[in-house]
Amino acid sequence: xxGIAGAILLPKSRSREQNTEIQHRITQLLYYMxxxxxxxxxxxxxxxxxxxxxxxxPGVSGGYAxxxxxxxxxxxxxxxxxxxxxxHTRASTVGNNKDVEDFHPxxxxxxxxxxxxxxxxxxxxxxxxxxxxxxxxxxxVLFALLADKSAGKPVIGEDDIYDSLNELxxxxxxxxxxxxxxxxxxxxxxxxxxxxSYNERLGCLFWASTEDAxxxxxxxxxxxxxxxxxxxxxxxxxxxCYVVDSQNIQGKSVLMLTLTEGKDGKKKTKPKDFESLFGVxxxxxxxxxxMWWAGGDEWGDYLTARYGSDYLTGRFAAEDADDxxxxxxxxxxxxxxxxxxxSSHINRDFHDANVEGLRQSGHRRKKGARG
Numbered sequence: 001x002x003g004i005a006g007a008i009l010l011p012k013s014r015s016r017e018q019n020t021e022i023q024h025r026i027t028q029l030l031y032y033m034x035x036x037x038x039x040x041x042x043x044x045x046x047x048x049x050x051x052x053x054x055x056x057x058p059g060v061s062g063g064y065a066x067x068x069x070x071x072x073x074x075x076x077x078x079x080x081x082x083x084x085x086x087x088h089t090r091a092s093t094v095g096n097n098k099d100v101e102d103f104h105p106x107x108x109x110x111x112x113x114x115x116x117x118x119x120x121x122x123x124x125x126x127x128x129x130x131x132x133x134x135x136x137x138x139x140x141v142l143f144a145l146l147a148d149k150s151a152g153k154p155v156i157g158e159d160d161i162y163d164s165l166n167e168l169x170x171x172x173x174x175x176x177x178x179x180x181x182x183x184x185x186x187x188x189x190x191x192x193x194x195x196x197s198y199n200e201r202l203g204c205l206f207w208a209s210t211e212d213a214x215x216x217x218x219x220x221x222x223x224x225x226x227x228x229x230x231x232x233x234x235x236x237x238x239x240x241c242y243v244v245d246s247q248n249i250q251g252k253s254v255l256m257l258t259l260t261e262g263k264d265g266k267k268k269t270k271p272k273d274f275e276s277l278f279g280v281x282x283x284x285x286x287x288x289x290x291m292w293w294a295g296g297d298e299w300g301d302y303l304t305a306r307y308g309s310d311y312l313t314g315r316f317a318a319e320d321a322d323d324x325x326x327x328x329x330x331x332x333x334x335x336x337x338x339x340x341x342x343s344s345h346i347n348r349d350f351h352d353a354n355v356e357g358l359r360q361s362g363h364r365r366k367k368g369a370r371g
Contacts, residue, residue, distance in 0.1 A: 002116040003033025003089040003209045004175050008185050009082050010203035010249050018202055023075050025206065025217055027066050030087050032213035034061045037091035041065040044105040044112050045077045046084040050179035052112055053077050056103040061089065083182045083246060086175055088114035101135035109147035113176020115139035116192045116209060119168040142168060143176065155181045158283050161188065161241060166286040187242040188285055197233040205249060211235055234274040239285045248279030
């Protein structure tokens with residue numbers, strides 16, 4: 001289990017203070033993601049011209065990377081020309097937990113991304129496609145395969161993404177971009193959770209493995225800056241890829257919440273649908289849960305026996321092993337307004353201590369800020 005977090009930034013002018021806030025929010029999200037992986041931390045900052053600056057460090061967990069000057073150098077590159085930020089905290093499964101080449105985010109050709117989960121068809125797929133890998137981490141195989149399938153194309157396609165995940169098998173949630181179109185992020189949600197939130201003041205869409213991390217980060221910085229404009233969070237649906245383009249977010253307002261009547265007759269606010277609000281395109285991803293235990297060459301033999309020798313070039317849906325019927329596992333994305341949850345795995349005392357710690361480290365509160 002790993003943690004992923006990041007942001008997509010609108011092409012708008014921001015003050016130095018706002019850019020600094022985005023930088024600290026990213027660090028805070030990685031701090032919370034440490035609960036999902038503490039073997040190392042990685043960060044990639046993608047500019048609008050497609051250039052990438054990266055930080056990867058084994059043994060540095062979550063927000064503690066902020067003490068590393070190499071991390072700070074990459075983080076401070078977040079500004080007006082930044083399009084996408086991708087962060088990752090690793091819990092080692094396959095691969096070396098000391099070799100930097102086995103740490104996310106990976107760059108394979110034009111593909112930059114990170115993965116939460118485990119793939120098990122890696123040996124077979126690597127041999128079948130002749131992929132050149134720098135490390136031995138299973139996650140790198142996905143991004144190398146995406147780069148291979150999209151080679152010679154102007155940008156990666158939906159079929160490339162679906163087929164790559166379908167070939168590898170396993171458990172996954174991924175976040176990646178194609179530097180040939182660096183204003184676009186692909187959030188592929190499979191078995192592992194993902195949530196997003198939007199801050200209109202910053203013009204920034206954040207995402208993280210857990211909704212709690214987004215909610216607590218928003219709450220923390222609202223206390224620091226005295227900004228109580230509500231942020232809206234959405235839980236993402238399973239086995240769905242969300243294609244978010246920063247150009248489509250421009251000028252959108254999530255503060256115009258719709259008023260609905262609950263079963264108790266009381267009026268309640270409900271945020272607009274995430275996909276329609278931000279012009280997000282979605283498509284379904286393969287369901288492979290229950291087959292992830294097969295690995296290596298056995299995985300290839302298994303797939304060939306089930307689907308035939310043309311498996312690598314076709315698109316196939318997983319089938320239930322009991323009755324042979326196609327399995328369709330989808331869940332509609334749900335929306336909730338951002339608030340501090342009544343129960344959370346993140347300790348409240350730890351959260352409040354972070355508020356005071358950030359203040360002492362140089363954060364300036366706006367006049368009249370509470371907390």
